Amino acid sequence: MSELNPSSSELDLDRPNIEDYLPSGCIQEPHGKLRLRDLLDISPTLTEAAGAIVDDSFTRCFKSNSPEPWNWNVYLFPLWCLGVVFRYLILFPIRVVVLTLGWIIFLSAYFPVHFLLKGHDKLRKNLERSLVELICSFFVASWTGVVKYHGPRPSRRPKQVFVANHTSMIDFIILEQMTAFAVIMQKHPGWVGLLQSTILESVGCIWFHRSEAKDREIVAKKLRDHVQGADNNPLLIFPEGTCVNNHYTVMFKKGAFELGCTVCPVAIKYNKIFVDAFWNSRKQSFTMHLLQLMTSWAVVCDVWYLEPQNLKPGETPIEFAERVRDIISVRAGLKKVPWDGYLKYSRPSPKHRERKQQSFAESVLRRLEEK
Numbered sequence: 001m002s003e004l005n006p007s008s009s010e011l012d013l014d015r016p017n018i019e020d021y022l023p024s025g026c027i028q029e030p031h032g033k034l035r036l037r038d039l040l041d042i043s044p045t046l047t048e049a050a051g052a053i054v055d056d057s058f059t060r061c062f063k064s065n066s067p068e069p070w071n072w073n074v075y076l077f078p079l080w081c082l083g084v085v086f087r088y089l090i091l092f093p094i095r096v097v098v099l100t101l102g103w104i105i106f107l108s109a110y111f112p113v114h115f116l117l118k119g120h121d122k123l124r125k126n127l128e129r130s131l132v133e134l135i136c137s138f139f140v141a142s143w144t145g146v147v148k149y150h151g152p153r154p155s156r157r158p159k160q161v162f163v164a165n166h167t168s169m170i171d172f173i174i175l176e177q178m179t180a181f182a183v184i185m186q187k188h189p190g191w192v193g194l195l196q197s198t199i200l201e202s203v204g205c206i207w208f209h210r211s212e213a214k215d216r217e218i219v220a221k222k223l224r225d226h227v228q229g230a231d232n233n234p235l236l237i238f239p240e241g242t243c244v245n246n247h248y249t250v251m252f253k254k255g256a257f258e259l260g261c262t263v264c265p266v267a268i269k270y271n272k273i274f275v276d277a278f279w280n281s282r283k284q285s286f287t288m289h290l291l292q293l294m295t296s297w298a299v300v301c302d303v304w305y306l307e308p309q310n311l312k313p314g315e316t317p318i319e320f321a322e323r324v325r326d327i328i329s330v331r332a333g334l335k336k337v338p339w340d341g342y343l344k345y346s347r348p349s350p351k352h353r354e355r356k357q358q359s360f361a362e363s364v365l366r367r368l369e370e371k
Contacts, residue, residue, distance in 0.1 A: 061248040061337055064278050087281070087295050095142040095294045102138025106131055114202065122231075128202045129180035129233065136177035139170075144298040147174055151305030154179045154264065158230045161223075163256050164266035165248040165328050166238035168279035169286055170293070171268055174301060181236035182206065182226060184219065192286055204233050220255060227261050236266075237358050239321065246270050247280040249329045250339045257324070258317040266309045267332040271300035304331050 087299060110131050117124035140147065153275065154162060160367055162181065164171060169192075172183050182204030204226065208219045226232050239252035257263060270277040275296035279289045291297055306327055311320050329336050 099142040106135040143293040182233040233343035252321040254317040265306040267304040269332040
């Protein structure tokens with residue numbers, strides 16, 4: 001039986017139409033063959049259109065899509081008000097108590113273990129792993145987290161690294177409550193940074209500053225050293241390098257894929273029925289993000305531990321990264337886009353963008369001329 005190939009109309013459903021970005025009447029039907037010189041007068045318009053398409057395609061990866069309102073009539077609005085009162089005045093205080101109790105238990109056990117068992121490293125590390133998993137479980141409980149894990153639980157083995165798509169810092173918490181991972185993460189300010197530099201360092205986490213070029217070299221060396229240790233916690237990397245809104249996956253950085261070890265993909269998919277778990281760090285602090293989760297009905301999530309992958313003969317690290325991204329995207333139902341997530345923090349210069357837009361416009365003009 002011959003394979004079914006999607007029609008060109010199906011492939012074009014999500015492709016932006018450049019004519020939608022052009023002023024009405026700027027393109028007219030030609031009487032004869034359309035030539036490039038006949039279209040040069042609209043080149044600036046095409047350049048602006050190309051820029052609009054590029055910006056829209058990139059920024060939609062980092063936008064939180066608000067759910068459609070359902071409290072739109074006189075029957076549903078009172079029920080919605082009752083729900084707000086219940087979530088903020090009953091559920092939220094209970095969750096605060098649960099999280100506070102978790103911190104009391106954790107801190108009362110962690111510091112004696114950390115400081116009194118200095119001479120018993122193996123026992124101390126095992127207890128610290130268990131305590132970190134415990135406090136993460138309290139965090140998930142404070143959101144009424146409903147998390148379903150699929151696949152075998154990760155184990156500590158040398159020469160392996162786990163990679164996952166990234167939606168929020170709670171990705172780490174959700175994964176950490178099952179297995180004490182050593183994560184590679186951007187250094188944060190405030191109370192999160194304090195936890196990073198104290199408690200989380202005990203499980204082997206590695207921090208970096210995105211703007212520091214020297215940090216990349218140091219982190220690369222630490223990664224290579226970490227994956228060689230049989231007793232080290234499993235290494236977890238979010239290769240997108242930034243939080244994406246759980247509808248898309250942006251390009252994976254190749255660092256995790258050139259360590260010469262087995263890569264274990266992890267797919268994370270949030271159900272937005274109660275709350276959008278996406279964290280936009282440029283508009284919201286992590287504290288406010290946690291409050292948003294704690295005042296929602298629940299955080300619903302699926303986690304898939306997928307089949308380990310190895311570099312194939314003749315395959316480059318970049319191709320390996322794209323293959324793993326394909327696996328994660330298909331399993332979680334996410335759409336791949338060809339963007340570097342770091343552009344979210346460091347946009348290209350206006351001259352660079354202008355050259356790219358001009359090049360795009362010229363390629364469109366050439367295709368129109370060929371037709």
